[in-house]
Amino acid sequence: MQTQLASFIQGTAQGLEAEAILRTCVHCGFCTAVCPTYLLTGNELEGPRGRIYLIKQLLEGAAVTDKTQTHLDHCLTCRACETACPSGVRYGHLLDIGRAVLTERAPRPVGSRWIRRLLSAFLTSAAVIPLYRVAQWLRVLLPLQLRRLVRPREHLPAWPQARHARRVLMPEGCVQRAMAPQINVATAQVLDALQFSVLRTPVSGCCGAIRQHLDESEGARTQARRNIDAWWPAIVAGCSAIVSNASGCGLMLKDYGRLLKDDPLYATKAAKVSTLVCDIAELVYAERANWLSRIRAVQAQRIVFHAPCTLQHGQQRTGLVESLLTEAGVTLLPVSEGHVCCGSAGTYSLLQPTTARALRERKLQGLTIASPELILSANVGCISHLAAGTTIRVRHWIEWLAEALA
Numbered sequence: 001m002q003t004q005l006a007s008f009i010q011g012t013a014q015g016l017e018a019e020a021i022l023r024t025c026v027h028c029g030f031c032t033a034v035c036p037t038y039l040l041t042g043n044e045l046e047g048p049r050g051r052i053y054l055i056k057q058l059l060e061g062a063a064v065t066d067k068t069q070t071h072l073d074h075c076l077t078c079r080a081c082e083t084a085c086p087s088g089v090r091y092g093h094l095l096d097i098g099r100a101v102l103t104e105r106a107p108r109p110v111g112s113r114w115i116r117r118l119l120s121a122f123l124t125s126a127a128v129i130p131l132y133r134v135a136q137w138l139r140v141l142l143p144l145q146l147r148r149l150v151r152p153r154e155h156l157p158a159w160p161q162a163r164h165a166r167r168v169l170m171p172e173g174c175v176q177r178a179m180a181p182q183i184n185v186a187t188a189q190v191l192d193a194l195q196f197s198v199l200r201t202p203v204s205g206c207c208g209a210i211r212q213h214l215d216e217s218e219g220a221r222t223q224a225r226r227n228i229d230a231w232w233p234a235i236v237a238g239c240s241a242i243v244s245n246a247s248g249c250g251l252m253l254k255d256y257g258r259l260l261k262d263d264p265l266y267a268t269k270a271a272k273v274s275t276l277v278c279d280i281a282e283l284v285y286a287e288r289a290n291w292l293s294r295i296r297a298v299q300a301q302r303i304v305f306h307a308p309c310t311l312q313h314g315q316q317r318t319g320l321v322e323s324l325l326t327e328a329g330v331t332l333l334p335v336s337e338g339h340v341c342c343g344s345a346g347t348y349s350l351l352q353p354t355t356a357r358a359l360r361e362r363k364l365q366g367l368t369i370a371s372p373e374l375i376l377s378a379n380v381g382c383i384s385h386l387a388a389g390t391t392i393r394v395r396h397w398i399e400w401l402a403e404a405l406a
């Protein structure tokens, strides 16, 4: 795609990256057929190719209209378009640049900016845990719509003692610590069974993804630097991996190297952190020789797996959890439209609730074609979003494995 960037961005690091990405797009439209918002609307501007045109016009200095903002806001950043693209267009990076430029050139109305700021401040603060506990206590009194957003509190087993020579860091997340802390305990139990000890770090807050999604790129970088500082002593002491059990956070952590590549103080450390990050599925799969024989007889249960976009498209780990579960003895049920986003997408389900609900309905139809009793997934956002739309139990696959190994 030929481009003529405007003087405000031409020659800058952002401009050069955007130009290189735009040049790889050959307008073929293969990406359009997999885009969730295009599938819902049939509108070219609600698909990746249309959004690429809008970003191109923006970077070439065209007038910014509400239409540009709306169509970019509707994008879930699911990156299914990247998986489908035969030319390797890095749409997600282009979108980050487009959104950052849009925020500078056409600031949102004051009300919208405040909603985003409050959301990012609240979701990434320590207050989210006690407030969520209160909501759990009052859950039965809440109206149905709100009740569905609050997961009932589950029994929390004790963390295993740190007793192994092999040590890993495990960020416990911001929202996950409030909504589903049992996922972290289950992960620590599985790691213990694989003879890894989890180092619990003093700062284990947000990875930065929430701020990144809410147009606060600098806030995301600040969060990344804070995490790197907190984890560095353990890294220097020889911790072998940074294990993520939320595929959305894992994707962000793997991107620290790119995020801080122009920061002279943090570029090297950020690159090191990125190389150490792995999704829990990657580690468990690599270690399968050590645990497969210890799986208890698998209870016959109708199980289906929902692959989060951040795992299959973002981290490009399609089929990894499915293989792992199959080797553990689970016969997974078929899924239709497995590549399409469930509508959770970080804060998307809060900011674009109508589209998020429509996508959830479509996703649940695809997941339930063979009448499962249990839906497993790999990201707390997807798990909570799907659970709010169905009576079928939705859990993290690591919880299932922790029980199968118990």
Ligand code: SF4
Residues within 6 Å of the ligand: 024, 025, 026, 027, 028, 029, 030, 031, 032, 048, 049, 084, 085, 086, 087, 088, 089
């Ligand atoms: S599939 Fe790739 S090359 Fe084709 S239009 Fe989409 S982004 Fe461009």
Ligand code: SF4
Residues within 6 Å of the ligand: 034, 035, 036, 037, 038, 046, 047, 048, 051, 074, 075, 076, 077, 078, 079, 080, 081, 082, 091
């Ligand atoms: S990231 Fe997802 S929603 Fe956005 S354009 Fe690509 S396929 Fe569509």
